[in-house]
Amino acid sequence: MTVQPPDKPGFRISDADRERAATRLHHALAEGRITVSELEERLTVVYAARYEADLVPPLADLPGPEVAPVAAVPSTPSGPPVVLRAGMSTIKRTGDWDVPARLRLQSSMGTIVLDFCDATIHHPVVEVEVDVGAGSVRLLVPDDATANVDDVASSMGTVRSKVPSRPRPGAVHFVVHGRTGMGSVTVRRRYQVGGLKF
Secondary structure, eight states: OOOOOOOOOOSBOOHHHHHHHHHHHHHHHHTTSSOHHHHHHHHHHHHHOOBGGGGHHHHTTSOSOOSOOGGGSOOOOOSOOEEEEESSSEEEEOSSOEEOSEEEEEESSOEEEEEOTTSEEOOSEEEEEEEESSSEEEEEOOTTOEEEEEEEEESSSEEEEOSOOSOOTTSOEEEEEEEESSSEEEEEOOOEETTEEO
């Protein structure tokens, strides 16, 4: 007998996604579509949701756009990641280089800079796992790219993303997860000043 693996629940959702779902429920209460007790029950599910698929049941019988088009979200190819380790050194990738589907970036006190803007990216989703001590990781992504950094845990470090977090059709999506101790993880576009890009 063959056991089928469970369907993937999609990407992890952000606080903003939960708030949008909660707003829809409040509108439904104001329109008389659900009762106060139903609102409370559904809000409990919404605020406990972790994945896109978790938001489907509490909103399934309400009008409006679907919150979680799980089938439309591209999945990350499986396989072992390419590992880049920077102890106290600097690792930099720029120009035209082939981007693997999965990357693991490890930096204790070093610096890792990956510039994806001129790189060749064959995958709709690139998964980046970070393991940062007191070092730094900087990801420079193409102008139309999106990136989700919600699953990067930080104790005393910083995690910043200056690009949209929700996937867009036809644009590469970066899924960044992992941890940073006292270091930093930054996702942004390249700056351009006087013809120079950095």
